[in-house]
Amino acid sequence: MVVFMKEQVRRITGKIILFAIIFIGATPFFNINTDAETIEYITVSNTDSQGLYYTLNPTDMTASVKSDPSYGPREIITIPIKVIKNEVSYTVTGIDNYAFAGSRIKEITLSNSITNIGDYAFLICRNLSKIIVSADNAFFSSDEYGALYNKDKTILIQYPCASATSKYTLPASVTSIYNNAFLDCLNLTNITAAPDNNTFSSDNSGVLFTKNKTILVQYPIGKTRREYTVPDGVAEIGDYAFYRCMSLESVHLPGGVTRIGEGAFADCNALKEITLPDSITSIGQSAFEATPWLYNAPEELYIGKFFYRYKNRDSVSSYALLDGTVGIAGFAFRGSGNLTNVIIPESVKNINHYSFFFGSVSNITVVEANPYFSSDESGILYNKDGTEIICYPPGKKEAKYTIPDGVTTIGEFSFSSNYNLKNITLPSSITTIKDYAFNNPLSAITIPASVTYISVNAIQKDTVVYGRRNSYIEDYCAENNIKFYDYIEGIIKKIDGLASDSFILKNQYYIDELIQSYNELSDADKNEVTNASTLLNITERINNLKFFPVYESDLLDGIISIHSPLGVLPKGVAVEAEKTNPSEQQIKLLKKQLGNESAFITLFSISIYDADNAIISPNAEHGAVHATVKIDDDFVDSIFLTAVFIDEEGNFTELETEIKDGFAVFPTETAGLYALIEKGGKINGNNTFIIIITAVITLTVIIALAVYAYLKKKKVGEANNIPDNEQLNT
Template sequence: MKFGSKRTVAALRTKQTVHVRFRMYKAKKRWLIAGTALLLMPALFQPGQEVHADSKSPQTTAVTSQSGATAETTAKTATGNTQPAGTTTQNTAAASSSAAVNAASSATQSSASSIASSAVASTGDSAASTSDATDSKSLATGSAAVKPQTVTQEDRSLASAAVQTTSAAASSTASSASSQASLAAQSATTTQANTQAPANATAAESTQTIGDYTYSLDTANGTATVTGRANANVTDINIGASVTYNGQTFKVTAINNGAFATLNNLGNVNVADTVTSIGENAFAYSQFTGNITIENAIDVGSAAFASVKAVSVTLNGTANIGTKTFAYANLSGGITIADAKTIETQAFFGLTASSLKIDGQADISESAFESANIAGDVTVNNAQTIDKNAFASLKAQALTINGQTDIGEGAFIYAQITGSVNITGANTIGDNAFQFAKVTDAINVPDNVALGEKAFYQVYAASLSLNGAATTFGNQAFAMSRIGQVTINAATIDQQAFFHLYTDQLTFGDDVRVITDGAFQFIENTKELPQIDGKDNPKNQIDSLNLSANIKTITNAAFYAAKITVITVAPDSQLTTLGYQAFAFATVTSMDMPDSLEQIGDQAFYGGKLVKVAFGPKLQSIGNLAFAEFGPLGNADFSRATALETIGDSAFAYNTINNAIAFPAKLVSIGNAAFVGNRIPALKLNNGLQTIGDTAFGYNQIQNELVVPDSVTDIGKYAFVYNSISNLTLGNGLKTIGQEAFEANVILNALTIPSSVTTIGAKAFNVNLMPKVIIAGAPVIGKEAFSTNRITVLQASTAQPATPDALNQSADAYTDSAHVSLSDFFDVAISGVTHQDIVVSNIKGSNGVKVTFDTASKSFKMPAQTQGFSFDWSLKGNDGVTYTGHYNVHLDDPVIRAHDISLFTGQVWKPELNFIDAVKQDGTSVPLSELTWTVTDENGKIVSEKDKNGIVTGDVDNTQPTTYTVTYTYGAESGSAKIYYNQRLAASYALVGTQTTTATGQPITVDTKQFSLSLGEGFDAGTLQLSDLNFFDANGNQVAADALTATGVYTV
């Protein structure tokens, strides 16, 4: 091996392979040293250097070792001392021997020269460096990777011995090689020699020491590249704009790869604005006690300042900051970046600093500042883009983003900000941009920004200010976040933007117009207290919410299941629409409907907690299930709803409305089950109403008089079933009376069916107390339409069929023995038959007295002093027996007359139900109001009474099947009757369905369409809702519908 004056010339045997076994046997130590030297030869030749061989044919040398370190060098041309076409060198280092290989490479890689002093000067910088590794982190940056190694004493000895062997073969540079060996042992923490000759060196270039630094001089172009530090005593690195050598001035334009890497105890770095390129690893792992200032560098290479320690960094006009340029840099002060064009991937990954400021229209690449730890503020001014994960896991005191910036996906995901986040002008904030971020203070989002999907998902912050009418929301932009105070001023809030938000105060600005698409589903306060007996803890509710005046529409489950106690609407509100499920299942107990409101949509307050509601003058429609069901709604006021036209199906179903209702004049239709299952005591239907739907008022407590106006054409099936209507008037425009429409009331008055009626459904008036029915027209009458009443007067000569069903009648007559004919007891005319055709049976006299019926005279015969008798009757028409009953005849003709009645549980007893009349001896009638009465239970205990002063005390319990006795008293006279309470008609239901879904850790969405509910006859199941269902796990524990997260089988 020999050394030329300009280039290193290596004589290598063709395709020679040397295997070196690292066994420290003293007898083979010389061979070990020689073998190591051969092993390290390929490491001498780094990319960009020229290699000359003695042979004119291409040569290849491969060296392998058991330690795993390999190196391969291919010389493409060999022409003596002339310039080769190029050289390619590939190095792979592994295991502990790589540190020694790199050390030796660093020691011998200076540009060869006959001037020994130049070689010594170019390597003197490393002699001043420490041999300790400056960082344990490994940065993968391609061929310029900086991979710290721990240098052992064995490595140092091995490297020193190898270089000594090499130096012995090159006698002209022995002293220089000795110095380089020392350098290698101390700077083995970098794989790139800090004195590497510039790439693609030509004959016009030379490496010279000028002042404190070594330069590669390009005499043709008049430029200089800094290659290293010549003076180990220099602490401040000041790279000037130019240098002069041999009378020629060179413009300093670059700092070479690894030029100042792994140096300790440096002061400041100042780089002139003529330097446009700083090479890879140029200052990597160096330690500075001062500041780093770089002016106008167009390109800063990969890992150029990786893991440096310094006070502060200032980058002015740096066009491109390369990959991992300042990765893991540790600054006691701040960093300022001005006018950068591109900040590459992981450029400042793991940065530690006191502050960070970025000015200019930079593109901040993916993960550029990921895991940065900034003790103070981070300010980004006018950046073009902040790319994916650019500041992921950032820690800082405050974050400010100014200018029309596009913030990319996950840009600040997992950020921790101990102060506030202020975004003043972003165009877009991408998907997951701040997901899982924690902000101690406020988040301020700019006007008119486009927010991506889950942009602030599950964020923690003290407050949020979201301004700008044109702001748009991606799906669940702030979902699951915990923010103390939230202020929103966007025109439209949608896309489940604040799904299950935890907040203590929610405020809407004047620009808010529409709230929709589940925007605030499941919101609650920040306390998150546990359930009580399987139910939501009321202390988790937001106390109040004010709806600003300009909000016009709230719809599509906007506040579904929101935990809010009171909603206040601005006095000058423009709210016109409360749409589909707007407040369904919300815990709102109080909300005033504004006068501006025009529509209340389907299920708007379904399953809610409103206590009362009053409607204004512009309301036109109330949708299906709007205020259903099983809620505490106790008062509904329609007195000012002068524009109301329609009430939808089940609109107020199954609440506890207990106030009298009078409908406004423009109401046209009342939907199916609209008010079913309430406690309405009195009802006034408006003239103008046309249709009353199925079960519309079923199962209420409507008492006294009900007048159906002439405008009503249709009464649906079960429309008034199970009420306590005692007086009914039907209008002359009525056409259809549905099945069981008035079943199980206590209608006492004579009923006239107007001639306009064309259809009377089955059991339409079944189970009442009607004594008389007149059917004026010729309607089609269903089975048992008038059964189980007290009908003794039945006029239906033109009805279809000819003999309407009136079975199981029960009647009482107070008379004497001279007035006991059928004509005295009945007045019947039903298409060809009359009461004279009645068949009498089962006659029973009082006290065993025999009473007979004379078929010729159609009268009863009995002995004198008979007190009374009873009989059954039937009347057979053309289509069969359709009029039957049981008659009790009282012959003592008492002063006070009353009869037994049967009621169903839930129906209200009133004293007029049993009372017939009271007549003095002179024939003068005594009104009920002048009588006293007492109701006793089966044990004789008084449960309710009216005294002589007219004061009523006690109540007749109507919740259980039982029997009471009522006694009416006037002076010395009295009369008694029974009150029989019977269980309501039996009903059954069936729930069927199965749903299978994949558990993801998020709450499972229950699809109610997968289940179906059917009820017994007389009941309307309506639309199955989530609140109808209870869920139980495999252990039988009830589980909330929004907590079905674990895999397994749940019972519904």
């Protein structure tokens, strides 16, 4: 009986375990939602096991998925609810801009913790077939097509590029579509709007329009037809509406079309013919990029009343737009060769943010009669009243620029096309800085306390911002992880460090910049520099100091180079050096003084003049002038050369001379007459030549006496029959 009961228990237990296994394995098919958290452990480089890269925010203990081109994600991934690094947990709440752009992912599941998805997060994911959103996510949702929406499905964010479905029905709830939602969906041939959708409609061919069919929203790029005629009544071609339609060869736009959107026909690589009406007054950037039609277009391309493209002509430096032109397209002057000046007529009222990007234009001239725009004497583009900068031209070469007083707004992308600027100072009139205003590689920018609004994307992260403590600017920099310094504190600290004339002397360039920074301050800021009088005294001291920081000349007269360290030569100095050709009588006299009639001599003179053209000598307190003199080929052996200074009485002073690579280098504190001579002459009053001859004669006599003694001893040895070895010992 006991055995039977045990067997029954064993069988029942086995069935329970089997049922549990089957139930657990089947749960995904029942779409049962669980509260179990998905967790990933991340490495030192913030990468998880799926190849996802994260940005961690220790302030609110959140994380966001970030693009990392060096390590792409797997094909099927799940965004976790939490990531753990070094036993610290972060909630994953965001997906950054371009996080998966161009990646190989095929399917992605978003957890309920995701609250923010950045722009173009799934751009051109050509393998992506499905986006799945957790049912209990409070911000986003997905449908049976694997398309991504906001929670209540009023906004279509992304349709999966690789969806196997060729036909898609837009729900009635959708009121807005991201302009990249259908980008690169090569399988899609038909988009149908639900009949009860109040915002969008479609025609019998599956092309998507707004409800009243005045805007063509999306032409499905999977269509294979070669020609298409836009229906009458359409006034606008939407952004990227025909982007990458590979089959289209010809498109006809009806009269009444006024706008062609950004990238509308870009990358249509078979498009050879476009019928464009004169009614067009607005064209987005890159509307026709990478099409055969654009490649074969004329050098100066006008579309209706819109200027679209200027093609490079090296012989032209200035170009005036035609009267009647109402707008300038994005990238209109890209690759414009030697073109430096563009003249904008009275009729232009629309200029794209990117119009002058990637071009050579350095001066923009707007005629006075234009009611929408203006320009200043520097060729910078403003709105009509000069309160907003529209474009700082890309061709300007200056590294520094101070925006003039009176400007209140820095416009979108206004400085972003210029890559030469490194330092910008804003006046106290500025209040607003718009999107991507300084999206160029600046090293520093000074922002006054008057600024009350800066767009999140206005300044690059690696730019150093100078402002005032306890200001909006300081808070902005802290929120956006940008380096911030108080410029008044900086000036005061620099002034306090100027202790001595010696420091000023050796750092004049640095101090000149400091004085310029001070002079550019507003009156209120100058009053805050408590030791401003010290700065003014330093200005006086610099003006009174006559020492030029550095002087170095090229080779003078082909043989001589003069250079000096800090402070040795006066400010405004001029140096003259030349090889001297003395008369035969002078040469004989010099050789006689040297005590060497066969010596070879090179004579040269060095003269130094101050700003008043008076001959001066270097300041010995700060060092010596160094001369580098080319050695003549006539010298037999340069290692026996030395440089000497010859005073007015003809006396010689030998100088410490270094022979290097065919040049003699020596320091001197005196301007005047110099010579390169072969050692052995009379220098400093010593008859060196006689001493050397005497030494040679003495040595010769000693050697002769030694030889005589040896021979005499050898003769004695032979007479006494002493063996050779003993003779040697003797």
